[in-house]
Amino acid sequence: MRSQSEPAAAEPGAIARPPLVREFLLVAGLFLVYKSGRQLATGHTAEALHNAHRIWDLERTLHLPSEVDVQSALLHGDTPVHLANTYYATIHFPATLAFLVWLYLKRPAHYVWARRVLAVVTAAALVLPFTFPLAPPRMLAASGLIDTARIYGPSVYGPPSSDHLSNQFAAMPSLHFGWALMVAIGLIVATRSRWRWLWLLHPAITLLVIVGTANHYWLDAIIATAMLGAALALIHPPHRTATTAGRGNRRLVSEEPVLVGAGR
Numbered sequence: 657m658r659s660q661s662e663p664a665a666a667e668p669g670a671i672a673r674p675p676l677v678r679e680f681l682l683v684a685g686l687f688l689v690y691k692s693g694r695q696l697a698t699g700h701t702a703e704a705l706h707n708a709h710r711i712w713d714l715e716r717t718l719h720l721p722s723e724v725d726v727q728s729a730l731l732h733g734d735t736p737v738h739l740a741n742t743y744y745a746t747i748h749f750p751a752t753l754a755f756l757v758w759l760y761l762k763r764p765a766h767y768v769w770a771r772r773v774l775a776v777v778t779a780a781a782l783v784l785p786f787t788f789p790l791a792p793p794r795m796l797a798a799s800g801l802i803d804t805a806r807i808y809g810p811s812v813y814g815p816p817s818s819d820h821l822s823n824q825f826a827a828m829p830s831l832h833f834g835w836a837l838m839v840a841i842g843l844i845v846a847t848r849s850r851w852r853w854l855w856l857l858h859p860a861i862t863l864l865v866i867v868g869t870a871n872h873y874w875l876d877a878i879i880a881t882a883m884l885g886a887a888l889a890l891i892h893p894p895h896r897t898a899t900t901a902g903r904g905n906r907r908l909v910s911e912e913p914v915l916v917g918a919g920r
Contacts, residue, residue: 672764673760673764674760674764674767674768679760679767679771682771682775683753683756683771686771686774686775686778687749689778689779689782700789700825701791701825703789704789704790704791704825705791705795705796707788707789707790707791708790708791708792708793708795708796708827709796709798711790711828711873711875712793712796712798712799712873714875715873715874715875720874720875721874723793723799723801723867723868723870723873723874724799724800724801726864726867726868727801727802727804727867727868727869727870729868730804730868730869731804734808737804737808737868737869738808738809740804740864740865740868740869741804741805741808741809741810741811741869742810743861743862743865744805744812744832744865744866744869744871745805745810745811745812747862748832748835748836748862751835751836751839751858752774752835752836752838752839755770755839755842755843756770756771756774759842759846762846763846765894766842766845766846766893766894769842769891769892769893769894770838770842772891773838773842773884773887773888773891774835774838776887776890776891777831777834777835777838777880777883777884777887778831780883780886780887781829781831781834781880781883784826784828784829784879785823785825785826788828789825789826790825790826790827790828790876791824791825791827792824792827792870792871792872792873793827793870793871793872793873794806794869794870794871795824799870801870802870803870804868804869804870805869805871827871827872827873827876828872828873828875828876828879829876829877829879829880829883830866830872830876830877830879830880831880832862832865832866832871832872833859833862833863833866833872833876833877833880833881834877834880834881834883834884836858836859836862836863837859837880837881837884838884839855839858839859840855840856840857840858840859841884841888843855844856845893846893863877
């Protein structure tokens with residue numbers, strides 16, 4: 657029988673860090689599934705453009721803000737639009753990867769949680785291009801939007817007919833926004849700094865960028881948010897403790913006495 661002063665061995669902060677090779681393969685697989693899964697749903701040009709008109713009209717019916725206003729703000733000068741294109745092209749994957757690496761090294765319990773959430777959201781997001789192919793607003797002449805990346809650079813897409821690296825008719829949901837929002841939520845949950853709420857700037861900037869560059873509709877981000885919310889409801893983060901939230905160390909966990917049966 658455990659004594660009343662026996663240390664708590666199952667403290668979430670003391671979780672063993674997952675094997676590095678296995679996690680590397682899992683995360684690499686997540687990124688490969690993201691890229692290759694969307695390529696399987698290529699084509700469907702006519703259907704994707706038809707759905708784009710439907711989404712555009714639905715947004716007007718719902719009185720959502722116009723994507724044109726966001727793009728117009730970017731086009732006040734070459735620098736803002738070039739920065740927006742660069743943010744879209746270069747931040748998405750590196751920021752998510754850095755987030756997972758940091759959690760793996762510093763908050764292994766939160767890393768496992770975040771990796772599971774991202775995997776579920778990504779898998780669910782790959783279904784929509786098969787069932788609802790959607791052309792981005794930059795391809796929709798009725799929107800009045802321009803392809804800022806093609807005109808001002810840098811661009812990550814080629815002509816849709818010859819682009820074999822991505823499926824440009826998979827605008828919904830926006831994993832650019834979904835992943836950015838998860839990065840912010842994960843860092844807010846895993847840390848205790850008074851400044852941690854500033855991580856919300858990442859998804860906020862991402863949202864303005866994906867809309868202003870005409871790569872996504874507002875509804876793409878809304879659907880991504882709903883998917884992430886569902887995943888977070890199913891997959892709960894580890895209990896918040898001094899160790900898991902970044903205060904103290906393992907010695908604090910091992911020395912703190914607990915009462916047998918407490919909290920049950």
